[in-house]
Amino acid sequence: MKAKNSLAAPVSLVTGGAGFIGSHVAENALNLGHKVVVLDDLSGGFERNLPKGVIFVKGSVNDVSLLDKLFSDYKFDYVYHLAAYAAEGLSHFIRNFNYTNNLIGSVNLINQSVKHNAKRFVFTSSIAVYGENVTPMVETLTPSPEDPYGISKYAVELDLKAAHKMFGLEYTIFRPHNVYGPKQNHGDSYRNVLGIFINQIFKKQPITIFGDGTQTRAFSYIDDVAPYIARCVQMSSTVNEIYNIGADKPYTILELSNEIFNAMGKNYGINFLPERNEVKHAFSDHSKARKAFKMRKAVSLCEGINKMVEWSKEIGEMQPTVFNNIEIESNMPKSWAALTAKK
DSSP: OOOOOTTSOOEEEEETTTSHHHHHHHHHHHHTTOEEEEEEOOSSOOGGGSOTTOEEEEOOTTOHHHHHHHHHHHOOSEEEEOOOOOOTTGGGGOHHHHHIIIIIHHHHHHHHHHHTTOSEEEEEOOGGGGOSOOSSBOTTSOOOOOSHHHHHHHHHHHHHHHHHHHHOOOEEEEEEOSEEOTTOOTTBSSSOHHHHHHHHHHTTOOEEEETTSOOEEOOEEGGGTHHHHHHGGGOGGGTTEEEEESOSOOEEHHHHHHHHHHHHTOOOOEEEEOOOSOOSEEOBOOHHHHHHHTOOOOOOHHHHHHHHHHHHHHHOOOOOBOOOOOSOOTTOOHHHHHHHHTO
């Protein structure tokens, strides 16, 4: 690939940079001295999330003409791809939407990165690629995703490997999980369990838990994820590598609910709903990332939730969003079907 002027500030594209993780990655890239262009269609993000100093372009990763213009105009050194609709459970019922946005949109970006000689493609994949697997999940496990969201993420990982082999495009892949913190959309009805709980408490409602609440996840504070995603492009050792990234300690959803009740200072009870089709236990090993990035001590769940709640109280209650283009309604959880019926 063509060498670029090493004396100039790196120019980086952050897709989904008005969203939760993307806005934090954009801010960290700015702090590293990058010129940052954010591409976001605002379907799940907010302009208020944009860090001061970025160049904002409203648009979609599926607008190929727009992508070609952006890559031609800015000659990106690095592409941080975070734009996605990350609703694992809902992805079963919005399969076309899921693959169009999460897979085809990613391929559009990979094509442009190859054509315009990007130095590195940084992809935010997901722990969902592992499916129901041995815990803690390590990068050497063979992925076995169980939902269309995880399938799309794994397909992009495979495509990046193929693009590297054929065209020399270098990449770094991160597999975060259950990331939370300030700027997260707590109005989404289908994803971000912490945000859903917080918004339900704002509305003085019982929180809703699918199943008995004994399913386990390791909840990862944003500052333990975003800085390393941004910084990887400065490290030659991270080229063409895959990293699990996030918190080590798993908690049950019931334990999570107690932490949120304490942080909010309110408890309106729990409404237990029928369990849904989801992986029961999902948490990762992060030894590889800790060694590569010399990571600092992670933020505890109690501290992280308090920080998120403090920010959420500034925003206040959000009107729950409803996905209006359900493609398959069969076997959908009744609570989600009820939301669709209200549209």
